[in-house]
Amino acid sequence: MGTAERREAPQLSAGATAVAERDTQAEASDRDIPAQEEQEAEERAYYRPLWVEEPARGPRLPxxxxxxxxxxxxxxxxxxxxxxxxxxxxxxxxxxxxxxxxxxxxxxxxxxxxxxxxxxxxxxxxxxxGVVSTPSSTARALRRERRKARRQERASERAKERIRRRGGAGQLSHS
Missing domain, CATH: 1.20.58 (Methane Monooxygenase Hydroxylase; Chain G, domain 1)
Structure with a gap:
């Protein structure tokens, strides 16, 4: 397949393009044109590893x-x-x-x-x-509301206790 044919050909897959370019390189080397370095560079460009290492999805079993x-x-x-x-x-x-x-x-x-x-x-x-778990935002919001309610309840209890300890301070008379 010549250069003109390759340019006019419809889109080929990466593998078919690599084969076509190797054929072109073979034609070039037949004409005594130094193309060895170019061929090696192109082969490196089309090199794909057989597999790609991925990290493990989760922690290993106990x-x-x-x-x-x-x-x-x-x-x-x-x-x-x-x-x-x-x-x-x-x-x-x-x-x-x-x-x-x-x-x-x-x-x-x-x-x-x-x-x-x-x-x-x-x-x-x-x-x-136990299991390491990440609570959802809904669970976090509920816990936050409960904590806030408990804090307010404790604050009101402390305020009542303070009033009782003062012995009714704030009253106009003791009678």
């Missing part, structure tokens, strides 16, 4: 929860392998089929326990250690 999650994944993986062996040995008519079916049933119960263990461990950890 240690007890992570431990129970790893345990559950291992148990579930073993259960799946047992179920597959039981199925294949049943199809093959092997003597191993019956014991594998029994152990697969038992492993399914254990795998269910493992999955529940992750959930329970997480709930217990949250209950003991």
């Amino acid at each position: 240690d007890p929860v992570r431990t129970s999650a790893v345990r559950a994944v291992i148990i579930i993986a073993v259960t799946l392998v047992q179920a597959m062996v039981a199925f294949l040995s049943t199809l093959a008519g092997s003597w191993l089929a019956f014991p594998m079916v029994l152990s697969s049933v038992a492993s399914t119960v254990v795998a269910t326990w493992g999955a529940l263990d992750v959930w329970v461990t997480r709930q217990v950890w949250i209950q003991r250690n």
Whole structure:
């Protein structure tokens, strides 16, 4: 594809443009025009990394929860392998089929326990250690109003207490 054709061609994707420009560079090098440096510069311009590292979305799981999650994944993986062996040995008519079916049933119960263990461990950890939460602006406003009302109530109580302590100061007579 020549230069004129490339200029008149409709918009190409970045990859197609890079291929077209490489072809043009190959034509240029066929004519003994030094284009090696230009080609390297263009290849660097079109370089895209395979992936872009992004920060983790949230904090990592607490240690007890992570431990129970790893345990559950291992148990579930073993259960799946047992179920597959039981199925294949049943199809093959092997003597191993019956014991594998029994152990697969038992492993399914254990795998269910493992999955529940992750959930329970997480709930217990949250209950003991609390969760970092950011209250919404509505919650903040309500708390602010409650605090203001409590302050006013305490101030009026103090004022009443002061009047009682003075023994009725401000009265014209004691009679």
